[in-house]
Amino acid sequence: MQKAIAPGKLILSGEHAVVYGQPCLAIAVNRYASAWAKPHPPFQIGFELLNLDYHKQMTFSALKKLKGRLHESYEEFLAGRQSIRDVLKLPYQLSTYAVSHLLEKLNHSLDKGVHLSTHSDIPLGCGMGSSASMILAVMHALALQQGLTLSSEDYFEHAQETEHLQHGRSSGIDLRVSLHGGGLYYHQGKMEKRPLPDFPLWIINTGTPLSSTGECVATLAPTLENPTLLADFQAITLAFDQALQQQNLAEIQRCAKENQYLLAHVGVVPLAVQELIQTLGQHGIVGKVCGAGAVRGEQAGVILLWTESLPSHLPPILARQIQSIKGDELGLRSA
Numbered sequence: 001m002q003k004a005i006a007p008g009k010l011i012l013s014g015e016h017a018v019v020y021g022q023p024c025l026a027i028a029v030n031r032y033a034s035a036w037a038k039p040h041p042p043f044q045i046g047f048e049l050l051n052l053d054y055h056k057q058m059t060f061s062a063l064k065k066l067k068g069r070l071h072e073s074y075e076e077f078l079a080g081r082q083s084i085r086d087v088l089k090l091p092y093q094l095s096t097y098a099v100s101h102l103l104e105k106l107n108h109s110l111d112k113g114v115h116l117s118t119h120s121d122i123p124l125g126c127g128m129g130s131s132a133s134m135i136l137a138v139m140h141a142l143a144l145q146q147g148l149t150l151s152s153e154d155y156f157e158h159a160q161e162t163e164h165l166q167h168g169r170s171s172g173i174d175l176r177v178s179l180h181g182g183g184l185y186y187h188q189g190k191m192e193k194r195p196l197p198d199f200p201l202w203i204i205n206t207g208t209p210l211s212s213t214g215e216c217v218a219t220l221a222p223t224l225e226n227p228t229l230l231a232d233f234q235a236i237t238l239a240f241d242q243a244l245q246q247q248n249l250a251e252i253q254r255c256a257k258e259n260q261y262l263l264a265h266v267g268v269v270p271l272a273v274q275e276l277i278q279t280l281g282q283h284g285i286v287g288k289v290c291g292a293g294a295v296r297g298e299q300a301g302v303i304l305l306w307t308e309s310l311p312s313h314l315p316p317i318l319a320r321q322i323q324s325i326k327g328d329e330l331g332l333r334s335a
């Protein structure tokens with residue numbers, strides 16, 4: 001049996017603006033998507049997606065047909081005839097597409113069948129890159145079991161083509177971070193390694209947003225075509241990058257606060273989450289939504305907290321929601 005794991009990620013600064021070519025800073029974290037691949041009869045594929053309670057056996061040709069239908073649906077989105085929400089309508093379709101896409105790209109038929117199981121402790125759709133990590137884990141487990149050799153650029157390319165079906169227009173940041181691990185400064189496709197923060201990190205998960213990443217990105221498109229706003233995002237990310245390299249917590253807090261303000265301004269932080277961040281602020285903790293946020297509903301996924309230590313006098317209702325999280329240096333790997 002071959003097992004692969006891929007870490008989730010948190011964006012420290014620059015989400016959304018990154019889709020428009022602005023810089024972005026992100027770190028890989030110790031929450032993982034895992035995939036196991038084991039032998040199966042020739043030209044047969046078995047899926048056991050544990051979080052989704054999805055168990056299915058299919059033939060290689062049925063898998064190819066399924067992929068074809070999803071691809072046609074994506075073309076409809078590209079032609080402006082349907083929303084990105086109508087492309088991958090069911091969560092299991094992401095993994096089935098990932099498998100089929102990789103096999104097609106490598107022109108590899110399943111004469112040695114495969115049985116794939118997956119599990120993830122990255123909350124779905126909460127800004128932690130769950131889709132990217134799952135695509136990479138599935139592709140890597142499959143490649144290991146089928147004896148296929150891929151460079152990290154190959155993984156990136158095939159995984160990004162798959163991620164587009166989920167996000168509509170993906171900057172690739174989630175995939176880059178999950179592939180390489182550690183801290184990453186990402187600008188127009190180029191990446192530079194950065195240190196992980198030297199401070200203890202905490203998150204609060206405000207819950208799965210009603211809107212998907214694809215929907216948020218599409219909704220913000222008219223707003224983010226404003227060069228002044230993009231310049232503001234850029235300035236904050238550049239300052240954050242300096243502060244991270246100097247491990248300057250006070251400056252990181254200032255940048256995170258400004259980035260949070262901009263995200264609220266463009267409309268991806270629901271009022272209830274803004275209030276929670278304000279309450280945290282009263283206790284000396286800076287919070288910022290990480291990832292797409294939300295354009296509908298009350299939940300906006302994960303908030304990353306910046307504080308030297310957790311104050312002892314936090315109200316229990318707040319303290320109970322806080323989870324500790326750590327950076328992951330390694331990225332996609334076999335396990």
Ligand code: PMV
Pocket residue numbers: 014015016017018019125126127128129130167169170171172173174213217290291292293
């Ligand atoms: O919420 P997530 O993990 O899907 O992060 C999305 C980050 C965006 O900048 C909003 C989109 C992207 O493709 O970069």
